[in-house]
């Protein structure tokens with residue numbers, strides 16, 4: 001069953017085209033991983049789907065409705081975990097949840113039960129009476145997630161819910177997302193962390209410059225770029241590597257310097273390793289070479305020409 005769908009959605013901010021005829025459909029029970037570089041349009045897509053901002057063209061369908069899509073009844077079935085923390089620092093964890101449960105119309109005993117359940121779900125029961133000011137970054141993120149759960153949304157949208165937290169808290173959140181799915185929640189999940197998508201997403205949608213440029217399971221997307229090969233060359237002077245000249249060599253599709261490693265993606269069978277090495281050796285020593293199988297990161301790099309976490313200063 002289709003839980004949510006966008007057809008031909010166009011969204012402009014002044015002259016800036018943020019969504020460029022986006023078609024997306026989300027089926028019940030999926031975890032859709034939404035990936036895109038900074039400014040690709042992910043947050044705009046989410047806010048449009050939630051009815052938080054107007055759009056210029058196209059149609060949205062939610063929970064089987066095509067008219068009055070953002071009715072009170074439909075909005076009650078949506079949950080949003082925002083990118084920015086939206087918890088109140090001077091309320092306790094429990095009071096925060098009571099506030100958000102109240103916003104969704106929960107009252108009395110039902111509200112009390114749902115608040116306790118949500119705290120337990122994210123592993124914060126023992127911190128119920130403490131304020132977020134005393135929490136670690138990861139605990140605040142978990143509370144932020146709990147705030148979106150008390151009303152048991154059918155579709156939960158998570159906008160980069162793990163930004164800037166430690167690996168242990170991230171694993172905890174990954175487990176929470178899997179548990180939610182087992183309980184029947186459909187999830188749209190945006191992140192800059194490829195490993196998260198590889199761990200939890202049943203389908204991946206890649207957005208760039210306001211357009212969906214590809215979608216499929218992780219394995220399908222990787223299979224689509226199997227006509228490419230990747231070689232990692234460790235060098236002694238990474239700053240001197242002639243990236244643009246390497247990009248100009250026959251068969252080369254992308255070059256990226258990561259620390260002291262030059263990652264080069266080429267068309268399969270281009271046989272350009274000798275030429276790559278000679279060019280690099282003009283300015284730097286070569287310390288090691290490894291061939292690598294492509295992963296989701298390479299799919300992203302091949303399709304967008306960008307690293308997922310370009311310009312990010314997280315963690």
Ligand SMILES: Nc1ncnc2c1ncn2[C@@H]1O[C@H](COP(=O)(O)OP(=O)(O)OP(=O)(O)O)[C@@H](O)[C@H]1O
Nearest residue numbers: 013016017018036037038039040041042043044045
């Ligand atoms: N309120 C706004 N006013 C004007 N332009 C905006 C506004 N919000 C977003 N944009 C522009 O729309 C485009 C898409 O932005 P959006 O925030 O949706 O991207 P994103 O993929 O969520 O990025 P990030 O990963 O950095 O959060 C960008 O070019 C951005 O500058």
